[in-house]
Amino acid sequence: MTAPEIRILSVGSALPGSPIDNARLARLFHMDKVWEQWVDVFIGTRLRHLARDLETGEQSATLADLATIAASRALSAAGLPSGAVELMVMGTATPDMLMPTTLNVVADRLGINGIPTFQIQSGCSGAIQALELARHCLVGGGFRTALVLGGDTTAKHFDTRLDITSMPPAQLVNLILFGDAAGAALLTTEPSGGIAILHRVSTTLTGLGREPGQTLEWYGLADRGQERPPASENYKAIEESVPEMAAETLRSLLGDLGWKEADVDYLLPPQLSGRMTPIIVERLGLPGAEEVSCVAETGNTGNALPFLQLERALAEMAPGDRAVGVAIESSKWIKAGFAVERL
Amino acid sequence: MTAPEIRILSVGSALPGSPIDNARLARLFHMDKVWEQWVDVFIGTRLRHLARDLETGEQSATLADLATIAASRALSAAGLPSGAVELMVMGTATPDMLMPTTLNVVADRLGINGIPTFQIQSGCSGAIQALELARHCLVGGGFRTALVLGGDTTAKHFDTRLDITSMPPAQLVNLILFGDAAGAALLTTEPSGGIAILHRVSTTLTGLGREPGQTLEWYGLADRGQERPPASENYKAIEESVPEMAAETLRSLLGDLGWKEADVDYLLPPQLSGRMTPIIVERLGLPGAEEVSCVAETGNTGNALPFLQLERALAEMAPGDRAVGVAIESSKWIKAGFAVERL
Numbered sequence: 001m002t003a004p005e006i007r008i009l010s011v012g013s014a015l016p017g018s019p020i021d022n023a024r025l026a027r028l029f030h031m032d033k034v035w036e037q038w039v040d041v042f043i044g045t046r047l048r049h050l051a052r053d054l055e056t057g058e059q060s061a062t063l064a065d066l067a068t069i070a071a072s073r074a075l076s077a078a079g080l081p082s083g084a085v086e087l088m089v090m091g092t093a094t095p096d097m098l099m100p101t102t103l104n105v106v107a108d109r110l111g112i113n114g115i116p117t118f119q120i121q122s123g124c125s126g127a128i129q130a131l132e133l134a135r136h137c138l139v140g141g142g143f144r145t146a147l148v149l150g151g152d153t154t155a156k157h158f159d160t161r162l163d164i165t166s167m168p169p170a171q172l173v174n175l176i177l178f179g180d181a182a183g184a185a186l187l188t189t190e191p192s193g194g195i196a197i198l199h200r201v202s203t204t205l206t207g208l209g210r211e212p213g214q215t216l217e218w219y220g221l222a223d224r225g226q227e228r229p230p231a232s233e234n235y236k237a238i239e240e241s242v243p244e245m246a247a248e249t250l251r252s253l254l255g256d257l258g259w260k261e262a263d264v265d266y267l268l269p270p271q272l273s274g275r276m277t278p279i280i281v282e283r284l285g286l287p288g289a290e291e292v293s294c295v296a297e298t299g300n301t302g303n304a305l306p307f308l309q310l311e312r313a314l315a316e317m318a319p320g321d322r323a324v325g326v327a328i329e330s331s332k333w334i335k336a337g338f339a340v341e342r343l
Numbered sequence: 344m345t346a347p348e349i350r351i352l353s354v355g356s357a358l359p360g361s362p363i364d365n366a367r368l369a370r371l372f373h374m375d376k377v378w379e380q381w382v383d384v385f386i387g388t389r390l391r392h393l394a395r396d397l398e399t400g401e402q403s404a405t406l407a408d409l410a411t412i413a414a415s416r417a418l419s420a421a422g423l424p425s426g427a428v429e430l431m432v433m434g435t436a437t438p439d440m441l442m443p444t445t446l447n448v449v450a451d452r453l454g455i456n457g458i459p460t461f462q463i464q465s466g467c468s469g470a471i472q473a474l475e476l477a478r479h480c481l482v483g484g485g486f487r488t489a490l491v492l493g494g495d496t497t498a499k500h501f502d503t504r505l506d507i508t509s510m511p512p513a514q515l516v517n518l519i520l521f522g523d524a525a526g527a528a529l530l531t532t533e534p535s536g537g538i539a540i541l542h543r544v545s546t547t548l549t550g551l552g553r554e555p556g557q558t559l560e561w562y563g564l565a566d567r568g569q570e571r572p573p574a575s576e577n578y579k580a581i582e583e584s585v586p587e588m589a590a591e592t593l594r595s596l597l598g599d600l601g602w603k604e605a606d607v608d609y610l611l612p613p614q615l616s617g618r619m620t621p622i623i624v625e626r627l628g629l630p631g632a633e634e635v636s637c638v639a640e641t642g643n644t645g646n647a648l649p650f651l652q653l654e655r656a657l658a659e660m661a662p663g664d665r666a667v668g669v670a671i672e673s674s675k676w677i678k679a680g681f682a683v684e685r686l
Binding site (some may be wrong): 003019088092093095097098099100101104105107108110112113114115116117118119121122123129132133135136137138139140141148199200203204205207208209210212214215217218226331334 | 346421431435436438440441443447448450451454455456457458459460461463464465466472475476478479480481482483484545546547548549550551552553557558559560561607624640672673677
């Protein structure tokens with residue numbers, strides 16, 4: 001049997017509020033100029049948008065708010081009513097609540113009903129996992145149009161009452177690395193129209209015997225007495241593993257597609273930080289491909305990132321141009337990649 | 344194109360510790376005989392297994408512990424090594440942490456690596472959503488063997504320090520209704536072997552404009568000051584909506600299959616409580632079908648339930664017997680159904 005070609009109709013995204021620079025972050029956390037320069041140089045992320053007012057601690061937007069905006073923009077860009085959506089898949093590491101799912105709240109706000117919806121729990125590979133699941137459902141489930149979403153609002157996990165000068169680096173780094181955002185894409189099995197072909201999506205668990213590079217806790221009321229950190233990052237393990245895993249993902253993706261390195265016009269690399277991403281890009285070794293990154297201006301927005309990159313890439317690409325995207329999930333290590341061709 | 348037939352190779356399950364009866368629950372919560380009798384009569388759930396020692400508050404098993412046991416039992420029953428698994432899908436409302444996913448911890452313990460894994464966030468429809476996703480991936484993604492899991496450990500969300508005599512009914516009911524468990528099934532596209540054909544799986548969001556019947560919060564450290572209840576249930580809305588939604592699900596499922604009511608030999612109905620399930624079964628009106636329920640002895644185990652029911656049903660069914668399962672997710676209302684035929 002021949003699988004139908006899957007096309008991307010549109011991509012949309014949403015970033016909360018104004019960008020926050022490192023000088024503002026330093027003021028918020030009562031840190032000095034040296035700290036600010038350390039973030040500039042050793043992290044390399046200059047700006048991020050946060051769905052929370054760090055001065056008051058108030059959430060300014062929920063993940064459902066951002067995802068609804070991103071989805072509405074994708075629907076508008078495709079000129080489709082929400083009633084045309086036959087399937088929804090969303091990836092996030094940071095849902096607003098455990099239940100109901102953020103995706104089903106978004107569906108309600110978009111006026112969508114009577115279809116299957118799937119919210120997957122994942123980190124940096126989540127957007128690509130959501131694209132993969134949507135692709136399998138479109139091919140194997142008889143659906144025509146899928147709305148795929150991804151997003152994270154990590155700032156709600158920060159404990160702003162803590163003195164960050166005494167915070168262990170594994171927690172501190174979360175305050176600097178992450179940004180909040182959501183993204184969405186519409187996929188279709190219709191053989192005409194659309195802006196790109198989604199050639200391949202592939203994700204691979206590679207966590208056997210590896211310690212998590214990152215953990216993110218939730219707390220029930222019963223856990224309130226505990227003092228485990230809400231989020232913790234093994235930045236060293238990430239720095240060591242991600243470039244090699246990204247290279248493996250790219251090799252495997254090109255092999256599956258039968259594409260040569262010279263066939264790739266655009267590269268959407270993992271967006272760990274303004275400093276790490278160039279190291280990964282160099283490791284990937286695609287000198288002919290134009291890099292599409294946004295981490296220095298948005299921070300690591302987790303499940304939103306591949307949508308943010310894809311939106312930028314598709315705006316630049318000419319018909320026939322090919323792009324590959326790579327993301328690595330470091331909490332239990334998933335290699336994820338996808339390939340698109342501009343129509 | 345003709346979709347391959349999907350077969351069930353085996354089903355496994357895991358329940359933590361010894362069953363806890365209502366007399367023991369009454370003693371734990373310092374409630375009297377009247378309360379115990381009220382639970383017996385008006386809830387109808389006699390026993391449940393909990394992955395937590397309610398006297399000390401200690402968790403006795405994580406969801407990963409239970410899911411690993413259930414998956415190991417399914418693998419043993421099928422006589423398959425874990426290396427034969429090409430895809431894993433898990434449904435849960437109550438993951439151990441947000442990241443890493445419970446599923447990827449289970450994969451690690453089973454020695455599984457190098458495959459795609461998807462953990463979906465869902466309530467009572469989650470096991471069926473996981474079966475549906477696995478089915479689409481098997482049909483559309485070229486995978487041969489999928490390990491599908493579902494489970495919940497709700498007891499970790501209880502705040503046992505609270506005085507339950509002053510607890511609002513919406514919270515109190517959670518302490519009585521739920522049980523902890525995990526289940527697993529192995530699915531294959533191989534056209535021979537196995538114990539049943541998985542004819543159809545279908546889930547439908549039906550939450551448009553409806554308030555959640557249930558909410559389950561998570562708390563980051565930043566939320567510890569807040570006093571929102573960790574879990575809350577609108578039992579009245581559930582009581583009103585679930586029987587009708589279950590009937591709609593059954594009608595739609597039989598229509599899609601081209602089965603008549605008389606074709607159904609076994610019915611696996613929603614397992615809300617020992618009292619609600621008989622009401623739903625009566626509403627479903629399949630007098631010729633044998634009911635397979637476990638809620639009175641296990642409590643509502645959420646994402647584990649359809650596996651527990653399927654395991655019991657398949658043990659009783661004769662070759663050619665047909666069963667339908669129905670579950671309703673009440674946090675934002677998903678109608679879910681599946682149909683199997685014993686080989």
